[in-house]
Amino acid sequence: MKNFKVDKTIRLLIKMRAVILGVDGYLGWALALRLVARGHEVLGIDNLSTRRFSNEVGADSAFPLPSPEERERAVKKHLGGSFKFVVGDVRDKNLLDETIRGFKPDVVVHFAEQRSAPYSMKDYEHARYTLENNIITTLNLLYSVAEIDPSIHILKMGTMGEYGTPNFDIPESAFVEAVVNGKKDVIPTPKWGGSFYHWSKIFDTYLLLYKGRLSNLTITDIMQGPVYGTRTEEITDESLRTRFDFDETWGTVINRYCVEAVLGLPLTPYGKGKQTRGFISLEDSVEALRILLENPPKQGEYRVVNQFAEIYNVTQLAHIVKEAAEQLGMRVDITHVRNPRVEAEEHYYNPEIKVLPSLGFRPKKNIKEETKVMLKDLLPYKNRLERFKEAIMPKTHWK
Secondary structure (H helix, E strand, O other), X not given: OOOOOOOHHHHOOOOOEEEEEOOOOHHHHHHHHHHHHOOOEEEEEEOOHHHHHHHHOOOOOOOOOOOHHHHHHHHHHHOOOOEEEEEOOXXXXXXXXXXXXXXXXXXXXXXXXXXXXXXXXXXXXXXXXXXXXXXXHHHHHHHHHHHHOOOOEEEEEOOHHHOOOOOOOEOOOOEEEEEEOOXXXXXXXXXXXXXXXXXXXXXXXXXXXXXXXXXXXXXXXXXXXXXXXXOOOOOOOHHHOOOOOOOOOOOOHHHHHHHHHHOOOOXXXXXXXXXXXXXXXXXXXXXXHHHHHHOOOOOOOEEEEEEOXXXXXXXXXXXXXXXXXXHOOOOOOEOOEOOOOOOOOOOOOOEOOOHHHHOOOOOOOOHHHHHHHHHHHHHHHHHHHHOOHHHOOOOOOOO
């Protein structure tokens, strides 16, 4: 859909052609399944780097991942529809140009970035790779769309971590008013990254703002909180599972806690454990993304979306996982460990969320119930998880 102003019921009947960059990832794969199930045509591109990087740190997905060819066949078998998996690296602008010219997408979803804060903080080489990969892929996409078809909607995955933990309410806006020399001025919403990964995302945002304005591009920039969960409505077969990371480098905190519980290890909040974030389930994340794609902004608009459902600190989450695990007959302890990161361990946190509710988004999942589902899904893979348990405890130190 290229910003058609039509009745919402009619809009949902219009097929969309979507390119997903980073389709082999946790979110990319789940979103591809959702869009295909909705009747949209999807072409996914991925260089399979997360598979390699996970192995680099001595870990792997909790669920074994099929090859790209097997994934493509599984989608056609279980969901039908139109889906193609291309193995390629979007740091190659020629690949992007050829894909956009040939496939003629209505939207390009940009998930093709190194997504781990700890990975970016391991050393100079990992920091450099993160900045180069993330910034160059974003720049390539902006120029490809501007040069080939500026009406294409770009949906870019950012992070709530771009804001840091400021002592003010986090707005859902690209710009805020500020008083400068006694006069009102408009400035970009203040941001402060907590890792080289987060700084790459912040620079992405400025690239989107600047090039978007120069070329009249249509952009949705999503500031998403940590995602948790093992399944979506479309994941009905083992061949359709998305990856699930649980190690200190790639796993989000709830996913990591759930694997610790399954393995009989203590749950390990970092430091004081008062670090507060906005969380969202995999199912709700994918549904929110689907809504944003089917309801694009106006041509030339840059839209910021804060995407989360529930706010907790990491100690509260540990107790939620502990309670769920004990209901399933597991014995679970909680042990705070030294925080390897440089971050505020107690802070104010009040982000705004308006865009998604205005489009009809209502979260269907909650952490307490979804944690039980996750634990049940992980238990059959306990022996596989045992092989990678040495990768769970933090080894990457910010200093």
